[in-house]
Amino acid sequence: MGAEHYIDTILLVDDNETDNFIHKRVLELNSFAKNIVIKNSGKSALEFLQQNQHYPDAIPNVIFLDINMPIVDGFVFLFEYENFPDTVKNKTKIVILSSSDNKKDIDRIVDNDYVVHFLTKPLSDESLAELKKIV
Amino acid sequence: MTNILHKWTQGFSSLFASNQNNIVFEQYLEEASDAIYIVDNSEKIVFANKSAHALLGYPYPELNGSSMSSIVQPSLKGNPFAEGLPGTADAIFQLTYIRKNGTAFTGELSAKIFSEGGHLGIVRDVSRAVDQRDTLVNSENKLRALIENSFDIVILLNRHFIVQYISPSLEDSLGYHPGELLGKPVNSFIEFHDRKLIYDLLKSSGITYRIEDIRLKHKDKFLKHFEINAINLLHQENIRGIIVNCHDIHDRVHFEEQLKNTNYELDSFVYRVSHDLKAPLRSILGLLSLASKESSVETLHIYNEMMKRSVEGLDRFIHELTQFSRNSRLDIQVESIDFTALVREVLFQIQYLNLENKIEVRQHIIQNLEFFSDKHRIHTILANLLSNAYKYHRFENNNPYIEIDIKVDSSGVEIIVLDNGTGIDEQYQTKVFDMFYRASEQSTGSGLGLYIVKSAIERLQGEIQLESIIGKGTKIKVELPNKKKLD
Numbered sequence: 001m002g003a004e005h006y007i008d009t010i011l012l013v014d015d016n017e018t019d020n021f022i023h024k025r026v027l028e029l030n031s032f033a034k035n036i037v038i039k040n041s042g043k044s045a046l047e048f049l050q051q052n053q054h055y056p057d058a059i060p061n062v063i064f065l066d067i068n069m070p071i072v073d074g075f076v077f078l079f080e081y082e083n084f085p086d087t088v089k090n091k092t093k094i095v096i097l098s099s100s101d102n103k104k105d106i107d108r109i110v111d112n113d114y115v116v117h118f119l120t121k122p123l124s125d126e127s128l129a130e131l132k133k134i135v
Numbered sequence: 136m137t138n139i140l141h142k143w144t145q146g147f148s149s150l151f152a153s154n155q156n157n158i159v160f161e162q163y164l165e166e167a168s169d170a171i172y173i174v175d176n177s178e179k180i181v182f183a184n185k186s187a188h189a190l191l192g193y194p195y196p197e198l199n200g201s202s203m204s205s206i207v208q209p210s211l212k213g214n215p216f217a218e219g220l221p222g223t224a225d226a227i228f229q230l231t232y233i234r235k236n237g238t239a240f241t242g243e244l245s246a247k248i249f250s251e252g253g254h255l256g257i258v259r260d261v262s263r264a265v266d267q268r269d270t271l272v273n274s275e276n277k278l279r280a281l282i283e284n285s286f287d288i289v290i291l292l293n294r295h296f297i298v299q300y301i302s303p304s305l306e307d308s309l310g311y312h313p314g315e316l317l318g319k320p321v322n323s324f325i326e327f328h329d330r331k332l333i334y335d336l337l338k339s340s341g342i343t344y345r346i347e348d349i350r351l352k353h354k355d356k357f358l359k360h361f362e363i364n365a366i367n368l369l370h371q372e373n374i375r376g377i378i379v380n381c382h383d384i385h386d387r388v389h390f391e392e393q394l395k396n397t398n399y400e401l402d403s404f405v406y407r408v409s410h411d412l413k414a415p416l417r418s419i420l421g422l423l424s425l426a427s428k429e430s431s432v433e434t435l436h437i438y439n440e441m442m443k444r445s446v447e448g449l450d451r452f453i454h455e456l457t458q459f460s461r462n463s464r465l466d467i468q469v470e471s472i473d474f475t476a477l478v479r480e481v482l483f484q485i486q487y488l489n490l491e492n493k494i495e496v497r498q499h500i501i502q503n504l505e506f507f508s509d510k511h512r513i514h515t516i517l518a519n520l521l522s523n524a525y526k527y528h529r530f531e532n533n534n535p536y537i538e539i540d541i542k543v544d545s546s547g548v549e550i551i552v553l554d555n556g557t558g559i560d561e562q563y564q565t566k567v568f569d570m571f572y573r574a575s576e577q578s579t580g581s582g583l584g585l586y587i588v589k590s591a592i593e594r595l596q597g598e599i600q601l602e603s604i605i606g607k608g609t610k611i612k613v614e615l616p617n618k619k620k621l622d
Binding site: 013016018019021022023026029040041043044068070071072099100102104120121122123124 | 147406409412413414417418420421422424425430441444445563573574576578579582
């Protein structure tokens with residue numbers, strides 16, 4: 001593998017399999033992350049962080065978080081995320097990746113301290129380039 | 136005449152000390168501007184002066200010698216002549232006098248009662264004063280009736296905000312008897328936080344104020360909304376208080392809240408629908424843009440499959456939306472329903488969910504009676520319940536099955552859909568019928584299915600019950616009435 005990756009690990013949290021597939025592929029084509037971890041529910045993503053909170057290497061640098069998911073949606077995820085130790089929160093930056101462009105959603109979620117950016121689906125080369133300026 | 140008068144005036148020993156005085160007195164009586172008469176102990180008018188004749192409309196001296204009863208309405212209540220004048224005490228009465236022409240007026244009689252019986256009377260026409268008083272009493276009664284029959288609560292407070300009067304509508308509105316609150320501080324039935332509101336208002340705008348929504352405590356502890364207007368009449372002579380009018384706006388507030396909720400629901404509905412319509416389109420857009428960078432036929436084939444799935448998802452969602460609006464908009468179309476045929480139709484339509492026939496479907500349909508209802512809606516109900524039963528199945532260590540039990544009897548139909556699938560977590564069981572609620576991490580649907588089921592059942596005046604144990608399975612029982620009476 002010759003390409004330099006921009007970050008080590010990214011965690012994709014989305015209940016839509018197709019979207020996870022697309023995001024993974026776009027990230028690969030842009031050599032954005034060395035490791036791409038996919039979780040298809042908010043709950044399994046929280047479990048993943050829980051299990052790895054004491055392994056700094058496994059903690060993702062970036063989380064792509066969908067808003068509309070059953071049971072543990074983006075908002076619930078962020079609420080629970082608050083309880084993770086600083087070792088997790090200091091390393092991880094959360095980016096919302098949603099098909100919603102509803103202003104209420106954006107305002108509500110951007111207010112959250114851990115959310116650094118808001119991207120609208122589908123993920124594209126352009127939006128990744130934009131993201132690189134922030135993370 | 137003078138003799139008669141003379142004879143009678145002899146009775147006033149105290150008044151008339153000498154004969155001289157007597158004559159002066161007679162003249163005075165005759166010419167006095169007040170109407171004066173003298174009645175003997177047989178109720179006969181022995182003297183009536185010019186003014187008395189004028190007052191009663193008789194030509195002078197026609198009254199002399201006539202009976203007292205001809206000028207006084209005898210039967211009227213409060214007429215002392217009906218029972219004879221009381222004792223010998225001098226007194227003032229109000230009597231109804233009759234003029235010669237038959238008309239009546241209220242006269243005030245100052246009577247000097249003679250010890251031998253009979254009296255000397257001075258009469259004044261007080262009709263106007265009485266009329267005025269009657270008007271006052273009437274308007275007071277009217278006002279009182281208005282206040283006491285008003286649906287609003289009217290309260291009179293003194294300067295210390297103590298209840299001096301409270302209208303009876305209190306009982307209907309807040310459950311207290313007016314007597315319970317008299318003498319109590321008005322604060323005793325104002326919601327605690329709203330007292331602060333009043334306190335602030337008193338400080339800023341004084342005692343005359345208006346509050347559009349304040350909560351008062353009902354005797355049974357719950358709160359009711361009121362609009363209140365307070366007027367400071369502490370400096371008004373005849374009131375010296377604060378008048379507070381409390382208008383019950385509880386129903387209005389309730390409807391406003393309902394409207395707000397409906398608006399909120401509509402808002403979130405539009406939001407969710409636009410999101411769910413957009414999501415598959417965005418996926419397709421992402422796939423298209425990826426496809427333009429790929430050259431491998433296999434990869435493109437995968438993309439095609441994914442795009443197809445997105446389109447199918449969108450198609451399903453639009454179908455659900457149609458069901459949703461159909462249910463809320465369309466009238467109920469009653470027709471005869473053959474449940475065996477209907478179940479076959481539904482299972483055929485959703486067979487794509489059980490392509491490999493891994494799930495066993497058991498049917499027990501007992502229908503010996505004709506059943507009438509809305510076929511479209513029952514189709515929707517069955518399709519949603521059965522596709523849920525298909526979708527949420529457990530294949531590990533399990534022989535997945537679905538049981539469909541349908542029983543038609545004279546009271547209606549009972550439909551049971553039972554499965555041994557994933558079940559629904561107890562904490563989500565009350566929410567699964569909510570609009571857009573998805574109770575499963577595996578859900579790929581819109582969260583509309585069971586909401587549509589519930590609404591359709593409500594439209595058909597039926598009932599739905601859910602029993603579920605997580606990891607074991609789910610049983611849903613639907614009861615629907617027959618829409619045509621069977622004889």
